[in-house]
Amino acid sequence: MKKVVIVGTNHAGTAATNTILDNSNNHQVTVFDSNNNISFLGCGMALWIGNQIAGPEGLFYSNKETLESKGAKVYMETPVNKIDFNAKVVYGKNAHGEIIEEHYDxxxxxxxxxxxxxxxxxxELENVQKVKLYQHAEVVIEKLKNPEIRDVVVVGAGYIGVELAEAFERHGKNVTLIDIATTSLPAYYDAPFTQMMNENLSSHGIKLAFGETVQKLEGDGKVERVVTDKATHKADMVVMAIGFRPNTELGAEHLDQFRNGAYLVNKKQETSIPNVYAIGDCATVYDNSIDNTSYIALATNAVRSAIVAAHNVIGNDIDSAGVQGSNGIAIYDLKMVSTGITAERAKLLGLDVLYTDFEDLQKPEFITEENHKVKLRIVYDAKTRIILGAQMASQHDMSMGIHLFSLAIQEKVTIDKLALTDLFFLPHFNKPYNYVTMAAITAK
Structure with a gap:
């Protein structure tokens, strides 16, 4: 029986463990994790913090007992501190200080x-928080009960920062959102869409301090102020949501890395050392929208990469289909989704692209209830006319539409072919010539 060791059991590690055990009787799986819980759905933290869900229980979709019931050996609170890639041995240290050695194939x-x-x-000041793990969110929620915490500053206006800003405002806090960029969500959307989100946040009382660089935090024991290059913001709590970096210190000197430090992998999730795979946020992905290796940290990418690696481990020779970086956000009543690259990013990459914008009601005008406008942008290559990205925004849940564009990017569909794609019509759902069709038809 072959031995597989998996280091880490959040989205990727859990999916890899399940896939191997569900599809093979010839593999013994051993799992190491430094935390006391596994499979925490971090993207649901803002819902928990903002009291939009009853509690954190539903944010866990597996546990130690479930994996063990399938046959896995699970070491919790046992960080791996050394790997001997030549001898194929993993060394961990548990909460009691004991060294755990596990050989692997x-x-x-x-x-x-x-x-x-x-x-x-x-x-180092009190009430300066980070939000990544279950324990981080738990601490923040407890501190929000303190009536003395009235002013909350969130540093970073990406997805996590924007979601946390909404969550704190729902607690009745005075919220300031700071970012060095001149808008929120610039990595995912072009200006017409980011402006919609900015107006959405401002209309709910969130103060936007964009284009500002945080220089220092001040206070007497507890944080009291955030000082930027342009202003000083009052703060009883500061939450750092600048972003994340791949956790690749383990074995970094042995494995090839991407420019941001992520483990460099091929489409089978193989690293530069035979029989060593990397999956999830610590590894690269193949981005179909730019036809190149990239780094896109998303839970969906983590799960897909885990499934690919697991099947290759058990002998099913498969390649990743690549990713488009499909993502979405819902803040108050505004829902936004995107996939592929934006027109702005294409410009930064030196790509020659065009884009087509269209905005229309979701349903025919005679449907007077629950009928909102949908805004759409499709980005496509100027020469080949292959679709490279799409962005959508509405009060409707139009999220299923972005899957169409994700598949279009993966399969290299042209904007002209999309214009004639068979999309169904029923007044309850859409228009005969709906916003997707019309955006493609009216493309230059």
């Missing part, structure tokens, strides 16, 4: 990512 690294913490004055 195949190794899967699912070490995830770590919060980016700026090296600025005042980070």
């Amino acid at each position: 195949d190794l899967i690294l699912a070490t995830g990512s770590l919060p980016i913490i700026p090296k600025i004055q005042g980070m």
